[in-house]
Amino acid sequence: MKLSLATRIFLGYAVVLVTFGAVSLFSVAELHRNQQEIRLVSQGYLQLSQDAAALETFHTNQGKDTERLLDEQSVETRRALIRLARLYFPPLMAQRLAGARAKAQDILTFAPAGEVPFVRELEARFAELEIQYAAHGRTAEAIFSALAVESPDRAQVAERTSELRDREASIGRELRVVRAALDNRIRSRVDRAEERERRTGLAIITLSLVAIGVGLGATLLSARTLRPVRTLIEGVSRIGRGDYSAQLGVQGEDEVAVLAREFDAMARSLQARESQLKAQAEALARAEQLAAVGRISAQVAHEVRNPLSSIGLNVEMLGDALARATFHSEEEGREAHDLLTAVTREVDRLTDVTEQYLRMARPPKPTLVSENVTEVLGGVLDFSREELERAGVEVVRDFAPDTPPVLADEGQLRQVLLNLVRNSREAMPDGGRLTVSTRGLDSKEVEISVQDTGRGMTEAVRGRLFEPFFSTKEGGTGLGLSVSQQILQAHGGTLSCQSQPGQGTTFVLRLPRA
Structure with a gap:
């Protein structure tokens, strides 16, 4: 399918626009992904990590307070510490765990699909911690009840204390695991974001260079496509100046x-x-x-x-x-x-x-009849043999055997041929070769050629050769060739000359066939 010039230029710039649009869309998409990563880390994992660290600190402080309670000897002081522990730790811990779990659920609303399993696992761990803290609270309450009396049962307290420490150790390990998992995830996501940012930068630079290359290619293609217009303008200018030889030579189908x-x-x-x-x-x-x-x-x-x-x-x-x-x-x-x-x-x-x-002045009207041109030529050359031999001119007769007859007036044709033969002889004062040939051109004309090896003539002389009274011979009238051309034109033929200095002269006669 051949595309028009406007279509090709439009398609070239459409490709440029699509390329730059693709680069822009890629940049926007990568920017959106980076924003998702930043939000996931800053508004999600980082806050969860801070909550896990706060829970771990709170849990550590709670263990220290429990150890202080166990070491306290005063009943009143123990009772005060027990009231404080019952008032402060359980609701605060439940509130923090519930907040961490709610935050994990909130992260699911904007987390990428690849992060959903990890967030689900975090949510499950916080739910498990809630269960463990509920059991921890029951164990702690049993210890508080045993320590609130004047004379606590030391064996029972020791058993409950061992159980409580085991639960605290389990909860501490779980909190450290959650915090470590979040820290590793944050570090992994940050490293991945940095790597993606580096790759994105390289990709944007590469795609921008490709887009610039496509733009330059489209520009060059448009310039190459429109280059013939400048050539056309120059050609029109040359035509306007009268130079009709202007040829553009533009290839293509547009x-x-x-x-x-x-x-x-x-x-x-x-x-x-x-x-x-x-x-x-x-x-x-x-x-x-x-x-x-x-x-x-x-x-x-x-x-x-x-x-x-x-x-x-x-x-x-x-x-x-x-x-x-x-x-x-x-x-x-x-x-x-x-x-x-x-x-x-x-x-x-x-x-x-x-x-x-x-x-x-009054050229006689020719009487045109069928004439054997080779016989007329032979008669002229026979008549001129003596003067040609005296001038040292060798005559070559190259008559085509199938030369057809012509329509001519024999007397006038002899006059023209005799004039041409004598001109050739005079052009070879030191002798030379005169070649007279005939041939049939087509179904309409017969060609007679009279060629000598004389001095030849310049282009300026050849241009004035058939002008009346123009002659290069001293004492010449300048009427012979002019009259010969008139005779040939009256016959419906032509007389022309081909010559170069130093390479001889050829007169070509063309007459209509009989």
């Missing part, structure tokens, strides 16, 4: 990751749209430039072509007249002939330039 992927898709779409608009703007600017230059070129060519035709005709007539003329010397005749030849050559060059301007 809302931010989905938004980041949509953002990447939007950036790619904007980048493609910008490239398309830029290409369209460049094409529009080039078309406007070509249209303007075409109109000017057409006007200039029209104004120049007619005088050139007249000049050419007059030069031919002058040549005929010069052939019939006589000169004072052969050297004068040869010089006149050379001058006339130079004029003719320049007239032909200007005529050729004029024709190029006219082709650019």
Whole structure:
């Protein structure tokens, strides 16, 4: 199950809250247990221990008073001591034992379950002491009755005294046992409370550290979860500055990751749209430039072509007249002939330039028919063989045997290919290798590649390669590649260039299949 961003952050902090809540509950529970221990010791066992000590002291004093009574020789004094003993000891002892027993019963109301058997045992011991003190009181009363007469029966007194001392010794032992049991229990509970307090402190410290660690982990998880938001903001800022190449590359399935992927898709779409608009703007600017230059070129060519035709005709007539003329010397005749030849050559060059301007201004509409592109290429290379061999250029024909026919105007296609072959030759003044290849791309296009091993060109030159009147050759018109691109576009194809300095140049033509 995929959790949303908000759910994951909420769960992280919920875990933190639960952890700190558990630590707090544990601390409160341990504090409550410590309070129970303190109450059990201070309000229970400690008071019972004090009562047991008071009972033991009272019992010891009672034994001393009994010994004093037995040693007293005066009848009046014995009678006074007997009255005091009857008035003071029995009710006070009964009251103290009853109070200790009631206190033991009160401890049962707040004692932990583990302490109930011990308290029950204490209650039983105090009940037993009450029974023993009742028997002790009867024995003491018998002695008091025997000692109250003028001449007590010494044998009877001695027998009763022995019995009384045995009971006092038994009661004393029982009181010491109760007091020792309470002291041991108090010491045990205090030691246990101290040990629990130490363990509780360590546990609270450990759990607090764990809770802090969980909190830090939740914080780091939240920061990591929200980190793509910062990346997204930076990407939006880059898009705002016009940098459409921003790609976030956020992985995951949460809302931010989905938004980041949509953002990447939007950036790619904007980048493609910008490239398309830029290409369209460049094409529009080039078309406007070509249209303007075409109109000017057409006007200039029209104004120049007619005088050139007249000049050419007059030069031919002058040549005929010069052939019939006589000169004072052969050297004068040869010089006149050379001058006339130079004029003719320049007239032909200007005529050729004029024709190029006219082709650019009014490019003829191609007549598209099915053509065997390998045969057209072979004819162009055969036509250019002599000039390529003189330039030291090796030609490699890499025609795919299954190259399909194309829709093209043979004359215009020959013009484009011949221009590209001559450009490649001129790019290799010291010779090199020219590789011409063909292949079918898909069911729609055929690709022709013209690759040389010449000097290559920089990115700046390649960017302006198809601009009208831009040329890197001295004396070049800068119209050959521009016209070739126009011809390919009229065919429904494309002309592109790939080149790096020192690694040659490759022109790629793509034409529609027949």
